[in-house]
Amino acid sequence: MSEAWPVAIAQGWHPLAALDALGSKPVARRLMGTLVVLFLSAGKPVVMLDRCPHRALKLSDGCVRGGAIACPYHGWRFGADGRCVEVPGSDEVPAVSARVLPVEIRAGLVWTCLAETPPPFPRLPALLDDPALDHFRWLVAPSRMRLLDGIENMLDASHPHYVHPWFLRGTGKRRAMRVEVSLGPDGAQAVYHENARAEGIMPRLLEGKRTVSIGRYFPPTIGQLEFRTDRGLSVSLTAIFVPEDTDLVRPYALFSTRRGIAPNWLKRWVLKAFNLPLLRQDQRVLADQVEALKDWGAVDFAIGPADLIGPTVWRLANGRPQAVEQREAILYL
Ligand code: FES
Ligand SMILES: [Fe+2]
Incomplete structure (x- = not known):
């Protein structure tokens, strides 16, 4: 994060995209300076930090296959729970995960929260x-x-x-x-x-x-x-x-x-x-x-x-x- 954000903003829920705008391609967003990626897995929106745990490439530059997002560098794939599910060229899969963020769908928008312990969803009009x-x-x-x-x-x-x-x-x-x-x-x-x-x-x-x-x-x-x-x-x-x-x-x-x-x-x-x-x-x-x-x-x-x-x-x-x-x-x- 690039500045000290007001506490209710730092801890708050924020929309990242309209649900009906999500398709087969991952969507890159920035939230308070943190890069995040959205994609659909089995029709449900997933939000992750936009950083491959392997060498930090942007996952949003990759593609979604079988409900998992594939990194553009070596092709490691990460499922909806963030866990690595495939390392191309190997039968082994390391126990590493991309950090998954919480998701709420309200007013047709996909929301997330960067706080470790998300607060209750705020009152909407x-x-x-x-x-x-x-x-x-x-x-x-x-x-x-x-x-x-x-x-x-x-x-x-x-x-x-x-x-x-x-x-x-x-x-x-x-x-x-x-x-x-x-x-x-x-x-x-x-x-x-x-x-x-x-x-x-x-x-x-x-x-x-x-x-x-x-x-x-x-x-x-x-x-x-x-x-x-x-x-x-x-x-x-x-x-x-x-x-x-x-x-x-x-x-x-x-x-x-x-x-x-x-x-x-x-x-x-x-x-x-x-x-x-x-x-x-x-x-x-x-x-x-x-x-x-x-x-x-x-x-x-x-x-x-x-x-x-x-x-x-x-x-x-x-x-x-x-x-x-x-x-x-x-x-x-
Ligand atoms: S940097 Fe992502 S698979 Fe290597
Ligand atoms: Fe105005």
Whole structure:
């Protein structure tokens, strides 16, 4: 590992790939600087350290035969339990194993954990399993950001005017908005009482009159945005932030929308088309933040009146307590 990761991140469960994306070839991933490989053995996903015990070659550069992964150098094969099952050219098999990591399949994703003793699987948003909604995934390439800054960015309502002008908020006069904030050991939530036709281009086209928007933090690595009209949920975006390396994060975006507005393929197309420029804008500012921090090293961040959820992200990700707290704020958004 290339840095001291916050304890709840280091010990946490992280997705590595969509289950339905796994096929006959091994998939290489990086998790907190550790190389891992995924493959299917008898139809079940297996995750191992991506290092052959023989001479340390990457197993992900090999192939899968008979449910075992074969190293590209001398062809040693390792089964789903990590044990070596074949040394080509010999009847003998040494008692060596590749290290196998635990696997959980949730929300259609294959998750693993690098901790010696994995903690219980974290709480996932219930909405991801709601059969009454349409769901789709949006998998994008990793980009430069610090993990906790990426999570905070998603849940921060005060940057869109600057980073996403026209897209999410209007550029005219701001409106007063009551915000209910709930914090606690299980996460954080901020409910913005909007009660108006949203002003940005995207919400205008997709939603009409918005009643509330909600930002939620599910520790340690999940952010969720939910937008509601008086007909209920219009769209929700859940993002799972995976720390691939220092300053390199791969987000898994899961969209959930109300049925009946439009066919799922059309919503998928429209939401991706609208969110791509937003993603690029956020990626740019988060990469700039990485650069800025290089000049200053570890600095303490000031906490402003609109930083409703960020401090809870820092606390819980670092294994520090978050007291139960309910309060209201007025913001002009
Ligand atoms: S390095 Fe893997 S089999 Fe030799
Ligand atoms: Fe943003």
